[in-house]
Amino acid sequence: xxxxxxxxxxxxxxxxxxxxxxxxxxxxxxxxxxxxxxxxxxxxxxxxxxxxxxxxxxxxxxxxxxxxxxxxxxxxxxxxxxxxxxxxxxxxxxxxxxxxxxxxxxxxxxxxxxxxxxxxxxxxxxxxxxxxxxxxxxxxxxxxxxxxxxxxxxxxxxxxxxxxxxxxxxxxxxxxxxxxxxxxxxxxxxxxxxxxxxxxxxxxxxxxxxxxxxxxxxxxxxxxxxxxxxxxxxxxxxxxxxxxxxxxxxxxxxxxxxxxxxxxxxxxxxxxxxxxxxxxxxxxxxxxxxxxxxxxxxxxxxxxxxxxxxxxxxxxxxxxxxxxxxxxxxxxxxxxxxxxxxxxxxxxxxxxxxxxxxxxxxxxxxxxxxxxxxxxxxxxxxxxxxxxxxxxxxxxxxxxxxxxx
Amino acid sequence: xxxxxxxxxxxxxxxxxxxxxxxxxxxxxxxxxxxxxxxxxxxxxxxxxxxxxxxxxxxxxxxxxxxxxxxxxxxxxxxxxxxxxxxxxxxxxxxxxxxxxxxxxxxxxxxxxxxxxxxxxxxxxxxxxxxxxxxxxxxxxxxxxxxxxxxxxxxxxxxxxxxxxxxxxxxxxxxxxxxxxxxxxxxxxxxxxxxxxxxxxxxxxxxxxxxxxxxxxxxxxxxxxxxxxxxxxxxxxxxxxxxxxxxxxxxxxxxxxxxx
Ligand SMILES: Cc1ncc(COP(=O)(O)O)c(C=O)c1O
Numbered sequence: 001x002x003x004x005x006x007x008x009x010x011x012x013x014x015x016x017x018x019x020x021x022x023x024x025x026x027x028x029x030x031x032x033x034x035x036x037x038x039x040x041x042x043x044x045x046x047x048x049x050x051x052x053x054x055x056x057x058x059x060x061x062x063x064x065x066x067x068x069x070x071x072x073x074x075x076x077x078x079x080x081x082x083x084x085x086x087x088x089x090x091x092x093x094x095x096x097x098x099x100x101x102x103x104x105x106x107x108x109x110x111x112x113x114x115x116x117x118x119x120x121x122x123x124x125x126x127x128x129x130x131x132x133x134x135x136x137x138x139x140x141x142x143x144x145x146x147x148x149x150x151x152x153x154x155x156x157x158x159x160x161x162x163x164x165x166x167x168x169x170x171x172x173x174x175x176x177x178x179x180x181x182x183x184x185x186x187x188x189x190x191x192x193x194x195x196x197x198x199x200x201x202x203x204x205x206x207x208x209x210x211x212x213x214x215x216x217x218x219x220x221x222x223x224x225x226x227x228x229x230x231x232x233x234x235x236x237x238x239x240x241x242x243x244x245x246x247x248x249x250x251x252x253x254x255x256x257x258x259x260x261x262x263x264x265x266x267x268x269x270x271x272x273x274x275x276x277x278x279x280x281x282x283x284x285x286x287x288x289x290x291x292x293x294x295x296x297x298x299x300x301x302x303x304x305x306x307x308x309x310x311x312x313x314x315x316x317x318x319x320x321x322x323x324x325x326x327x328x329x330x331x332x333x334x335x336x337x338x339x340x341x342x343x344x345x346x347x348x349x350x351x352x353x354x355x356x357x358x359x360x361x362x363x364x365x366x367x368x369x370x371x372x373x374x375x376x377x378x379x380x381x382x383x384x385x386x387x388x389x390x391x392x393x394x395x396x397x398x399x400x401x402x403x404x405x
Numbered sequence: 406x407x408x409x410x411x412x413x414x415x416x417x418x419x420x421x422x423x424x425x426x427x428x429x430x431x432x433x434x435x436x437x438x439x440x441x442x443x444x445x446x447x448x449x450x451x452x453x454x455x456x457x458x459x460x461x462x463x464x465x466x467x468x469x470x471x472x473x474x475x476x477x478x479x480x481x482x483x484x485x486x487x488x489x490x491x492x493x494x495x496x497x498x499x500x501x502x503x504x505x506x507x508x509x510x511x512x513x514x515x516x517x518x519x520x521x522x523x524x525x526x527x528x529x530x531x532x533x534x535x536x537x538x539x540x541x542x543x544x545x546x547x548x549x550x551x552x553x554x555x556x557x558x559x560x561x562x563x564x565x566x567x568x569x570x571x572x573x574x575x576x577x578x579x580x581x582x583x584x585x586x587x588x589x590x591x592x593x594x595x596x597x598x599x600x601x602x603x604x605x606x607x608x609x610x611x612x613x614x615x616x617x618x619x620x621x622x623x624x625x626x627x628x629x630x631x632x633x634x635x636x637x638x639x640x641x642x643x644x645x646x647x648x649x650x651x652x653x654x655x656x657x658x659x660x661x662x663x664x665x
Contacts, residue, residue: 190579197626
């Protein structure tokens with residue numbers, strides 16, 4: 001850790017939305033008044049016990065929280081080192097952590113009197129979660145999704161449509177998640193009077209990174225209490241995968257001021273960090289400005305954004321939430337990257353040892369857990385966020401394993 | 406008087422013409438816009454993620470990047486333009502990331518070496534303008550800001566503070582392209598803005614025809630046209646200059662007639 005270690009890691013961002021030099025509000029003037037308004041409404045909601053009560057109630061009875069804290073006994077045995085525990089956010093309604101954030105944001109939208117919801121999606125998990133809460137609250141919903149991803153993730157496209165959402169394939173640029181986010185921002189600029197944009201990860205202009213983190217922090221808050229109740233102690237290491245960084249922050253944030261708890265964020269190394277085919281913004285990118293905030297980005301020497309690659313559509317975003325950029329610079333969180341092949345190994349390992357089919361995103365984290373556990377002793381505890389289930393990914397995995405379905 | 410001040414001190418309202426750098430034959434396109442009567446050139450720096458632009462300018466960005474246009478190329482185009490047109494102001498317009506990639510000071514110096522008159526950065530609002538704006542002013546380059554229909558009375562002073570050259574009023578809450586704003590709303594907003602600043606106000610977004618340009622010329626100091634030109638480059642490629650000049654002439658004559 002560096003000399004300028006702050007007293008607390010939990011007080012970011014500042015009142016202008018900056019996490020150190022990262023974050024901020026880099027948006028076109030048309031959107032500025034809107035995001036200032038969103039921030040005011042969010043502050044009012046935070047101070048309103050009725051808002052929190054409605055959020056908690058929906059998480060309990062609709063999403064199925066608290067999610068279990070699970071000791072993975074057979075996996076631990078197979079690895080022969082530290083005890084491995086999972087926070088089971090893959091058991092949430094819709095199968096991932098994404099819904100926690102969507103519940104929070106749709107309640108904000110309702111509070112602000114907005115009557116139309118838009119969102120971007122990559123893998124389709126955030127799109128499905130958004131379509132779900134829109135159905136639940138009876139609001140029309142438009143989901144922007146890169147045309148490439150529409151083709152790769154057809155089961156989720158069908159789910160969104162069943163839930164009543166309109167799915168708009170985006171063909172501009174590389175036709176993946178970043179282009180879907182551009183299109184979401186364009187829609188929002190043109191429809192600011194009635195539209196709420198539910199951003200799916202802890203990125204975008206302030207206050208999105210903060211509010212997404214806070215809604216997702218239910219993961220870490222529950223896990224911390226559950227761990228203390230079950231073992232009487234805190235874990236030694238937290239591990240989570242990172243696309244934009246929301247599930248990782250959700251787990252990490254409540255532990256940031258526990259100095260003995262180490263943290264590891266796992267980016268997607270795709271075909272390897274030495275080439276261009278990866279999605280590791282922190283390990284393979286440099287700081288810049290995209291989608292409303294300053295953060296690490298995959299880009300060329302002229303500042304043109306390059307396409308990320310990962311086997312998992314939920315991780316191939318060329319940026320990362322600004323709080324992670326800051327946590328990296330301060331040294332509070334360690335970051336590593338795991339390749340497509342290694343993630344597949346992690347995927348298979350969890351299926352066979354625990355009878356849990358994980359999503360490809362947390363499969364990256366599983367591989368990192370396997371490596372670390374072996375270097376640790378059996379009285380140490382690793383807690384990983386199992387942030388999504390693998391139903392959506394079985395076609396991708398079958399193809400990789402050469403199985404025809 | 407600098408070049409931008411001179412452009413806005415002519416007896417007629419200023420016509421500001423946009424082209425994306427590296428899309429088609431940029432030198433020939435810019436020459437055609439000047440020949441047609443453009444008072445200010447806005448040269449778009451291509452970016453992979455033009456979030457505030459509609460399909461026309463998005464495609465122009467991708468066409469340009471597809472041909473391998475670099476930041477060095479864009480600056481060279483500006484330098485060459487200055488040699489051919491010593492009097493016509495040139496403004497670079499684009500997004501933050503390519504401008505700050507090597508640092509705001511690097512960019513300000515490079516733009517100054519190219520004798521650029523102003524810079525419009527779409528996604529750096531006044532709240533985040535601690536580096537680029539000061540670096541540009543230091544080099545005598547005008548930071549030109551955007552005001553929009555959503556820029557209310559509370560925000561307007563912050564937008565004006567530190568702006569130079571002219572103020573760009575974005576007439577619709579939306580992206581560049583096809584929508585048109587009602588002239589009543591444009592007139593009301595321009596006069597509201599002019600009560601707070603002595604800077605000239607140019608109006609853009611959604612202006613496509615000589616008739617629209619003429620209407621706006623009656624209520625503003627300048628008119629900005631982008632997508633209509635970019636569409637012509639997309640359609641006619643290397644044969645676009647003649648079309649660009651014809652449309653520019655039609656627009657500038659209509660604007661002058663409307664004001665006389
Ligand atoms: C299951 C799952 N995990 C992780 C992610 C990555 O997002 P984040 O880093 O915001 O958690 C996604 C995104 O779609 C996902 O679906």
